[in-house]
Amino acid sequence: MTKKEAKQYFDWFILQIPTRIDTLIAHYVETLGGGKEELNLSQESLVNLWKWFIQRIEMVPKTKEELEEDVDAAPDWLKEEVANNTLKFSELTSSLIIDVGIYFGSVFLNEIRTLEWGIIHRPKKYVYVNRPVITGFKKMELNPISVVNNSSLAIVEKNSNENQLFELCNIWKEYL
Numbered sequence: 494m495t496k497k498e499a500k501q502y503f504d505w506f507i508l509q510i511p512t513r514i515d516t517l518i519a520h521y522v523e524t525l526g527g528g529k530e531e532l533n534l535s536q537e538s539l540v541n542l543w544k545w546f547i548q549r550i551e552m553v554p555k556t557k558e559e560l561e562e563d564v565d566a567a568p569d570w571l572k573e574e575v576a577n578n579t580l581k582f583s584e585l586t587s588s589l590i591i592d593v594g595i596y597f598g599s600v601f602l603n604e605i606r607t608l609e610w611g612i613i614h615r616p617k618k619y620v621y622v623n624r625p626v627i628t629g630f631k632k633m634e635l636n637p638i639s640v641v642n643n644s645s646l647a648i649v650e651k652n653s654n655e656n657q658l659f660e661l662c663n664i665w666k667e668y669l
Contacts, residue, residue, distance in 0.1 A: 494623045496614050496623070498623075499612055499614065499623035499624075500612065502623075502625075503610075503612045503625055506610075506625045507610055507625070510595055510599065510610075513591070513592045513595045513596075514534075514592070514595060514596055514599060516592060517532070517589070517592040517593065517595075517596055518532045520589075520592075521542065521545055524545075524549075526541070526542075526545035527541055527545070532596070534596070534599055534600050534603040534604075535600065535603070535604070536600055536604060536659060536662050536663075537659070538600070539597065539600060539658040539659045539662060540655070540656055540658075540659050542593065542596065542658070543593075543655060543656070543657055543658045543659070544655050546589060546593050546645075547645075547648050547653075547655065549585070549586065549589060550582070550586050550645055550648055550649060551582070551583040551585065551586050552580040552581065552582060552583070552586075552649060553580065553581060553582075553583045554579055554580060554581075555578075555579055555580065555581050559581070560576065560579060563575050563578070564576050582645065586645070590638065590641050590642050590645055591638055593641045593658075594637045594638030594639070594640065594641035594642070595637065595638065597637040597640065597641055597658055597661075597662075598610070598627050598635065598637030598638075600662065601627055601635065601637070601662070601665070602627070605629070605666075605669065607629045607669075608627050608628065608629035608630070609627070609628055609629060610625055610626070610627060610628070611625075611626060611627070611628035611634070612624070612625060612626070613626060613628075613634060621634060621636045621639070624636060625638075629669075630665065630668040630669060631668050631669065632668075633668060635665055640661060641658070644657050644658065644661065
């Protein structure tokens with residue numbers, strides 16, 4: 494992705510944030526997660542949101558083509574492990590991960606006014622290059638969608654808890 498393409502994507506992403514949060518809140522209310530007022534972009538609201546979300550994490554089998562593509566892209570020393578990773582998040586779960594990630598990032602912006610969405614263009618090999626991240630932390634950026642994705646994997650592997658996002662919020666605050 495070029496710098497110009499990354500900027501266009503970033504601008505589009507920023508415009509989508511209110512819609513994605515509204516959609517997430519509506520889905521939360523419709524699926525009996527609780528009342529709309531519970532998701533008020535406070536750190537405390539992350540507890541209810543996460544408890545609701547982890548009940549909806551769904552894994553589905555990868556297609557033969559997806560698995561072959563993953564194995565082909567992996568280095569030789571990792572191919573066996575990649576071949577054994579036959580599951581992926583469902584489309585709904587993947588969509589919710591993005592929305593919960595956007596909400597998680599928005600909690601930071603709501604509570605800490607020195608933070609903002611940004612985009613990093615260098616170094617080129619940086620894992621989050623050209624992706625929307627939260628900037629304003631000391632010496633690092635927060636990719637809230639990646640945090641939620643990794644936390645979702647931890648739930649699947651039974652290495653997480655109902656307060657995970659709340660606790661991660663506290664951990665990231667230490668980097669201010």
